[in-house]
Amino acid sequence: MKTKLDAKQPPETANQILDLAETLIQTRGYSAFSYADIAETLGIRKASIHYHFPSKTDLGKAVIDRYAGRFSAALDTIADDERKSSMAMLDFYIEPYLAFAKTSDKVCLCGAMAGEMKALPEELRERVDRFFRTHQAWLAGILERGSARGEFKLTTSPVRTARLILGALQGALLVKRTTGDASQLRDVVAALKSQLTSGA
Amino acid sequence: MKTKLDAKQPPETANQILDLAETLIQTRGYSAFSYADIAETLGIRKASIHYHFPSKTDLGKAVIDRYAGRFSAALDTIADDERKSSMAMLDFYIEPYLAFAKTSDKVCLCGAMAGEMKALPEELRERVDRFFRTHQAWLAGILERGSARGEFKLTTSPVRTARLILGALQGALLVKRTTGDASQLRDVVAALKSQLTSGA
DNA sequence: GTCTATACAAAGATAGAC
DNA sequence: GTCTATCTTTGTATAGAC
Numbered sequence: 001m002k003t004k005l006d007a008k009q010p011p012e013t014a015n016q017i018l019d020l021a022e023t024l025i026q027t028r029g030y031s032a033f034s035y036a037d038i039a040e041t042l043g044i045r046k047a048s049i050h051y052h053f054p055s056k057t058d059l060g061k062a063v064i065d066r067y068a069g070r071f072s073a074a075l076d077t078i079a080d081d082e083r084k085s086s087m088a089m090l091d092f093y094i095e096p097y098l099a100f101a102k103t104s105d106k107v108c109l110c111g112a113m114a115g116e117m118k119a120l121p122e123e124l125r126e127r128v129d130r131f132f133r134t135h136q137a138w139l140a141g142i143l144e145r146g147s148a149r150g151e152f153k154l155t156t157s158p159v160r161t162a163r164l165i166l167g168a169l170q171g172a173l174l175v176k177r178t179t180g181d182a183s184q185l186r187d188v189v190a191a192l193k194s195q196l197t198s199g200a
Numbered sequence: 201m202k203t204k205l206d207a208k209q210p211p212e213t214a215n216q217i218l219d220l221a222e223t224l225i226q227t228r229g230y231s232a233f234s235y236a237d238i239a240e241t242l243g244i245r246k247a248s249i250h251y252h253f254p255s256k257t258d259l260g261k262a263v264i265d266r267y268a269g270r271f272s273a274a275l276d277t278i279a280d281d282e283r284k285s286s287m288a289m290l291d292f293y294i295e296p297y298l299a300f301a302k303t304s305d306k307v308c309l310c311g312a313m314a315g316e317m318k319a320l321p322e323e324l325r326e327r328v329d330r331f332f333r334t335h336q337a338w339l340a341g342i343l344e345r346g347s348a349r350g351e352f353k354l355t356t357s358p359v360r361t362a363r364l365i366l367g368a369l370q371g372a373l374l375v376k377r378t379t380g381d382a383s384q385l386r387d388v389v390a391a392l393k394s395q396l397t398s399g400a
Numbered sequence: 401g402t403c404t405a406t407a408c409a410a411a412g413a414t415a416g417a418c
Numbered sequence: 419g420t421c422t423a424t425c426t427t428t429g430t431a432t433a434g435a436c
Binding site for chain 2: 027028029031032033105107111112113114115116117118119128129132133136155156160161163164166167168169170171172174175176177178179184187188190191194195198
């Protein structure tokens with residue numbers, strides 16, 4: 001009999017598959033990775049992957065959902081602490097991007113998929129879409145709060161400022177792969193923050 | 201006998217193939233488009249495409265080279281007119297991005313390919329790389345000129361500022377596909393420009 | 401839950417007729 | 419320069435044994 005702890009834990013193989021698929025999408029894109037890539041690396045057969053994720057779309061959904069879920073949990077936690085400054089909240093949001101920038105070639109999962117939007121099955125397109133909308137809304141909320149508390153001086157609406165920030169972060173990761181300069185993202189962040197406080 | 205005008209003109213079919221391939225890469229990515237897609241749309245056979253572009257890599261190279269060439273020609277022309285203000289030069293640079301933003305789902309060709317970098321054949325990776333480096337260098341040059349002429353007040357080096365601008369433009373196009381709001385890019389441009397002049 | 405075996409379509413590519 | 423025909427490899431997916 002299984003223990004209580006096992007109850008909701010997905011099998012270890014499934015986790016390994018998800019981990020690898022996530023990395024592959026981040027570096028090669030969704031269209032360019034295959035079950036064969038995963039099978040070879042994990043030392044299992046392609047058929048075994050189909051046992052855990054019947055179709056590639058199923059796997060893609062699971063990868064995005066897990067990825068978005070990790071972010072969502074963090075976003076909720078951050079925004080719930082009313083004592084934090086809005087800038088501190090923003091810093092927490094930006095942290096994962098800085099982490100990606102330290103790797104040699106990872107971009108945001110949804111940033112990679114956004115580049116091949118029309119090639120994605122509808123169910124994945126919806127999820128990428130939702131990911132960006134959620135992040136924009138969250139950022140807009142923080143910006144509005146910061147604005148109301150006098151921390152930020154926005155030059156345009158919170159929603160539009162949120163899009164600027166999200167776009168700049170996504171684009172910086174994309175371009176960073178070329179320059180290979182991880183410090184680049186810090187400059188982008190500094191520029192964004194100085195703009196928020198100066199009211200330029 | 202052919203006329204002089206025909207001398208260097210690639211056959212019309214080749215141009216149609218290049219046009220379609222360019223659009224397909226911009227909307228679906230490099231990995232996800234195929235000779236079959238092109239053949240079907242143009243009403244020709246796959247073998248005919250191989251006549252013009254023996255391998256997919258050859259086609260990819262030709263698409264990037266033509267795309268980068270169009271930009272390069274424009275960059276040279278812009279920077280050569282010493283009477284122009286640096287801000288005017290920047291505006292000319294940004295124009296193509298605003299044009300993409302008006303289409304429903306096109307991003308920069310190299311922006312799309314940057315998302316699948318590790319899946320690209322080496323010859324294409326080099327070209328995407330060079331595209332970004334060239335643009336960064338060009339932008340840095342304009343920024344330096346504007347700084348020397350007192351038009352811009354930079355908060356960090358011209359090179360780093362150039363990367364910020366390039367990343368923000370690329371990312372904005374990517375995220376725009378989700379929101380579908382073409383005006384979004386104008387906000388990003390406005391934010392970037394106000395930052396350049398305020399010295400924030 | 402993982403395997404072997406296999407099906408089936410799509411992708412990239414070539415040979416050779418017209 | 420475009421076609422038909424064909425080849426090979428890869429990608430996604432299923433059936434059924436262990």
